[in-house]
Amino acid sequence: MSTFVKFIIDGKICLSEEGKQxxxxxKENDIYIPTLCNYPGIPPKGSCRICTVLINNxxxxxxxxxxxxxxDIKTSTPELEDFRKAVIELLFSEGNHFCPSxxxxxNCELQALAYRYKIAVSRFPYFFPERSxxxxxxxxxxxxxxxxxxxxxxxxxxxxxxxxxxAYGRRGQYLEINIDPETSKNISDELAEQAMNICPxxxxxxxxxxxxxxxxxxxxxYNIIGSEIENQ
Amino acid sequence: xxxxxxxxxxxxxGDETRLMDILLDIQTELxxxxxxxxxxxxxxxxxxxxxxxxxxxxxxxxxxxxxGKYTIYLNDSVVSNFYGKEEVKxxxxxxxxxxxxxxxPDGLIGLFETACIGMSDQEPAALxxxxxxxxxTPEKARKIIKMMKEGKSIEDIKGNKYxxxxxxxxxxxxxxxxxxxxxxxxxxxxYTPGDxxxxxxxxxxxxxxxxxxxxSYLRGRGGAGFPTGLKWEIARKAQGxxxxxxCNADEGEPGTFKxxxxxxxxxxxxxxxxxIAGYAVGAKYGILYLRxxxxxxxxxxxxxxxxxxxxxLLGKFIGGKKGFDFDIRIQCGAGAYVCxxxxxxIESAEGKRGxxxxxxxxxxxxxxxxxxxxxxxxETFCTAVKIILNGAEWYNRMxxxxxxxxxxLSVSGDCERPGIYEVEWGFSVNDILRKAGAKTHEVLAxxxxxxxxxxxxxxxFNRILAYEDLATGGSLIIIGKKRNLIKDVVLNFxxxxxEESCGSCVPCRVLTVIYKNIIEKIxxxxxxxxxxxxxxxxxxxxxxxRCGLGQTATNPTITAIKNxxxxxxxSVKNNSENFYSFNENxxxxxxxxxxxxx
Numbered sequence: 001m002s003t004f005v006k007f008i009i010d011g012k013i014c015l016s017e018e019g020k021q022x023x024x025x026x027k028e029n030d031i032y033i034p035t036l037c038n039y040p041g042i043p044p045k046g047s048c049r050i051c052t053v054l055i056n057n058x059x060x061x062x063x064x065x066x067x068x069x070x071x072d073i074k075t076s077t078p079e080l081e082d083f084r085k086a087v088i089e090l091l092f093s094e095g096n097h098f099c100p101s102x103x104x105x106x107n108c109e110l111q112a113l114a115y116r117y118k119i120a121v122s123r124f125p126y127f128f129p130e131r132s133x134x135x136x137x138x139x140x141x142x143x144x145x146x147x148x149x150x151x152x153x154x155x156x157x158x159x160x161x162x163x164x165x166x167a168y169g170r171r172g173q174y175l176e177i178n179i180d181p182e183t184s185k186n187i188s189d190e191l192a193e194q195a196m197n198i199c200p201x202x203x204x205x206x207x208x209x210x211x212x213x214x215x216x217x218x219x220x221x222y223n224i225i226g227s228e229i230e231n232q
Numbered sequence: 233x234x235x236x237x238x239x240x241x242x243x244x245x246g247d248e249t250r251l252m253d254i255l256l257d258i259q260t261e262l263x264x265x266x267x268x269x270x271x272x273x274x275x276x277x278x279x280x281x282x283x284x285x286x287x288x289x290x291x292x293x294x295x296x297x298x299x300g301k302y303t304i305y306l307n308d309s310v311v312s313n314f315y316g317k318e319e320v321k322x323x324x325x326x327x328x329x330x331x332x333x334x335x336x337p338d339g340l341i342g343l344f345e346t347a348c349i350g351m352s353d354q355e356p357a358a359l360x361x362x363x364x365x366x367x368x369t370p371e372k373a374r375k376i377i378k379m380m381k382e383g384k385s386i387e388d389i390k391g392n393k394y395x396x397x398x399x400x401x402x403x404x405x406x407x408x409x410x411x412x413x414x415x416x417x418x419x420x421x422x423y424t425p426g427d428x429x430x431x432x433x434x435x436x437x438x439x440x441x442x443x444x445x446x447x448s449y450l451r452g453r454g455g456a457g458f459p460t461g462l463k464w465e466i467a468r469k470a471q472g473x474x475x476x477x478x479c480n481a482d483e484g485e486p487g488t489f490k491x492x493x494x495x496x497x498x499x500x501x502x503x504x505x506x507x508i509a510g511y512a513v514g515a516k517y518g519i520l521y522l523r524x525x526x527x528x529x530x531x532x533x534x535x536x537x538x539x540x541x542x543x544x545l546l547g548k549f550i551g552g553k554k555g556f557d558f559d560i561r562i563q564c565g566a567g568a569y570v571c572x573x574x575x576x577x578i579e580s581a582e583g584k585r586g587x588x589x590x591x592x593x594x595x596x597x598x599x600x601x602x603x604x605x606x607x608x609x610x611e612t613f614c615t616a617v618k619i620i621l622n623g624a625e626w627y628n629r630m631x632x633x634x635x636x637x638x639x640x641l642s643v644s645g646d647c648e649r650p651g652i653y654e655v656e657w658g659f660s661v662n663d664i665l666r667k668a669g670a671k672t673h674e675v676l677a678x679x680x681x682x683x684x685x686x687x688x689x690x691x692x693f694n695r696i697l698a699y700e701d702l703a704t705g706g707s708l709i710i711i712g713k714k715r716n717l718i719k720d721v722v723l724n725f726x727x728x729x730x731e732e733s734c735g736s737c738v739p740c741r742v743l744t745v746i747y748k749n750i751i752e753k754i755x756x757x758x759x760x761x762x763x764x765x766x767x768x769x770x771x772x773x774x775x776x777x778r779c780g781l782g783q784t785a786t787n788p789t790i791t792a793i794k795n796x797x798x799x800x801x802x803s804v805k806n807n808s809e810n811f812y813s814f815n816e817n818x819x820x821x822x823x824x825x826x827x828x829x830x
Binding site: 046050052061064087090093124125127151165166167170172173178179181182183 | 274279280281282283285286289290568585590730731732733734735736737738739741742743744745746749770772773775776777778
């Protein structure tokens, strides 16, 4: 039997199992904490920082924090909201994100967050970096222009032997995600599809397939990201 | 080649957590790590190539292409630039006939730049095939390249003017000087190796040691100042039968070089501190994480460890006591400042890229190989030994209320006597300037605690070095009035952080680039006052990065703007916010010329 704990988010009393990821525990209490790198069921790695909240007035990422009794959490202060907005803008400045020509448009979490935060243009200078589109893999396309380096594919996608398929290369501004030619060689169609779907943006695509759901019927075409949690 | 690779892998029992050592040894043998080599390692260790590349491509001393029979890494630190790095660089380029970042077509010489190599008191300095060449001049650079072309060995090129003290030891033979300007009562006081271990064996339990360290109020000397006794106590109480003691000798903060000198002159004091920590915590294994820039000391340090084993101070039955077992291995880094952060250091020692971990859990609960791990700075271990020998009461008589004892400072820059000063906490910046022979009226600024610390002006020179006032990991770079603060200092530091960010957290990865670009724009004379405002405003986003590097990576800019606003304002004053500089006639001039020709 798991123990339930009481904690407070923005003054609201919440209940959840002890030790649960804060971001998931908040969801159970109809509170949406935005994220790009967290994905239910895979180990968290606070890398996007968007889910930063204040816990007893100290910043911490909600994806890597476990809830404990009487935790006092603030998630919607003006400073935190502006920080989140800034992170999204930084991602738009850093990569090449051209929504109108992107296959993922409408199902893209980065795009959806930009709408949620009403971002028309980034306050930061755009890098317009030169990045490649890798298409050597028999089943996958890796578009480095769109990759936000959230590590979801690295953490969540392993082959049948449990071996790594995706891994980081280099560091800092040159950080990239690479595909292993050997371990990814015989991946199933299902795994390829899973890799495409785990990606929050359109950086991993399945060749000759793309997305079945037409534009107009996609998840965030009419609904704001997070509203499915907030409007429960 | 295949044999070399297999032999190296066998040496480490095919253990993938020793990937750093495997790569370092193979690179030493083969010169670089080719794609073919990566495949062989992948097969032998049964890990994907992409994972090997993940580690390998993170560290800037690993090369995937030939890097030259002679590889020169010229220090690009602020102080190196103060003392003529550019002239030396020019000579290297001219004589070798290539640019930095290139290798000569015959594969003889490779020229590279690197961040601070811990020689700020004897700049400009370079590492050549891992051997330090301090105090370079254009003449010396010319001679070095000439000797390389003649095929001379590194030993020949070095010559025999070795530095003082153990720098001349036959296993080190280094040109480096210690420049110990002031010996204090703690680190550099008289010391007989093994005395503290004898005392521990005879009369102290593990809890006695922890109590004594707690009573001394010793705080970690790496910069963060966490109470050492408390850290040891948590680790002692942590669950698990295997625990580890790490000594953090990844001294990467530009301008800091005290650990280099301590390791050169007092290695046994450092190791004895680790052994005592092991006894207190209940750990049997210690790892000294040595930055790659100090790899030239490795053989000598291994020799010291063997001496200690031979003297019964290391290994089994330490001090003749049953059950007191502890041994130490040396782990070298491969060039990454962020590995000075304790959890990144642990990741690196496990053979991975040096990306800081999310906390909690803290290393004292779950660190190296997920076991309770104590990570302390070189100076912290040394201090602990002296506290055990002389007692907390003795230690508490020195320093200030919040900062007991002494601090070893690395002083460099525009002064007459750069080097190491061990002083009691509580000295003012002015006191240090006087000791170092800096003329106060010629000093523009002092960078306290390296780029992640702060750049202070004359107004604050009376502040005291202590946790309650100006806390510091121990470096002071003195910046003279003849320097261009923004170009020579701030830009260099922002470039440093941009290059050293691991890239995991978005604000750190992206904003370090933006800060460097804006500072560069101001240096070019194209900055606007809104740029200065933005630099001040956006720094707040860095506070939410995961590690200390990310959280402080804009400090060079914001502390410089705070204390030297007039310099920034002066450099943007001619540029209006509006685009009035856009001149329509000027912009279409070429078009009009062509049009009018017809």
